Amino acid sequence: MSSRIGVVTYPGSQDDRDALWALIALGADAVAVWHEESDLSGLDAVVLPGGFSYGDYLRCGAIARFSPATAAACEFAQAGGFVLGICNGFQILCEAGLLPGALLRNESLRFVCRDAPLRVERNDLPFTSRCTRGQRLVIPVKHGDGRYVPPPDLDPAQVVLRYLDNPNGSVDAIAGVCNEAGNVMGLMPHPEHAVDPLLGSDHGALILASLVDAARDRSFAAA
Amino acid sequence: MRATVLVRPKPGILDPQGAAVGSALGHLGFAVKDARVGKVIDLEVEATDAAEAKAKVESMCEQLLANPLIESYEVEIVEPSA
Numbered sequence: 001m002s003s004r005i006g007v008v009t010y011p012g013s014q015d016d017r018d019a020l021w022a023l024i025a026l027g028a029d030a031v032a033v034w035h036e037e038s039d040l041s042g043l044d045a046v047v048l049p050g051g052f053s054y055g056d057y058l059r060c061g062a063i064a065r066f067s068p069a070t071a072a073a074c075e076f077a078q079a080g081g082f083v084l085g086i087c088n089g090f091q092i093l094c095e096a097g098l099l100p101g102a103l104l105r106n107e108s109l110r111f112v113c114r115d116a117p118l119r120v121e122r123n124d125l126p127f128t129s130r131c132t133r134g135q136r137l138v139i140p141v142k143h144g145d146g147r148y149v150p151p152p153d154l155d156p157a158q159v160v161l162r163y164l165d166n167p168n169g170s171v172d173a174i175a176g177v178c179n180e181a182g183n184v185m186g187l188m189p190h191p192e193h194a195v196d197p198l199l200g201s202d203h204g205a206l207i208l209a210s211l212v213d214a215a216r217d218r219s220f221a222a223a
Numbered sequence: 224m225r226a227t228v229l230v231r232p233k234p235g236i237l238d239p240q241g242a243a244v245g246s247a248l249g250h251l252g253f254a255v256k257d258a259r260v261g262k263v264i265d266l267e268v269e270a271t272d273a274a275e276a277k278a279k280v281e282s283m284c285e286q287l288l289a290n291p292l293i294e295s296y297e298v299e300i301v302e303p304s305a
Contacts, residue, residue, distance in 0.1 A: 062290075
């Protein structure tokens, strides 16, 4: 039995196909989910990809929050399903209230596009089980609005990844966070662009393969 | 009824855009101690009176127009002259 992972395509999504490609390469039965889809219950995990959903008008992710697929992803997460938001997907999860905090314009005011060294702060999550705590990962970032601002009461235990070389001015160099239950995670770096050593790094595969493992276990448990 | 919403980055939230504007004003010879950049949203709202319009627009701000974690908002209602 393989793990069925849905990747949502919003108008303006860009990295949905790379995410699908990477998940399939890592053994998942990855399927494209159109943004008008309102039922995700047949899936074992959901990925919200990078891009500029709905033009990112008003604030990044602010309009995508109202799409049927985002509402369905919220229900899916509330039922304990695994949801991973990458870049714009992370911004959408923050706007939707599934993750704490907000992502603002980079401190430099410049779009950054480069490999980012990261440190894994937690490996007890469905998204990081293949990593070790303190491990250094190199995964590319490409964003103009990646400066993470946590709420004043953020539990430090919710920080999953930190930049070793803060590229955007994120508070406490936070690159990825999870919800309190640990079944929803968002990160600005793009693991789907780092699954083949030919492209400079395959460290992103550790994150996505962790999710594939977790989704498979969930699908076994449900069967 | 016309409503204008002013959305500002909250105090303490780093505003690099405001800093860039402040620095550019400095280059023009204007001494500016601080510059912060927000946004203006103009709305035409259906409401019977200003109080109702204000309540509606505040609800819009809470749910969409501002992100309360990082932004504050102010609502101005302009009543049509009789």
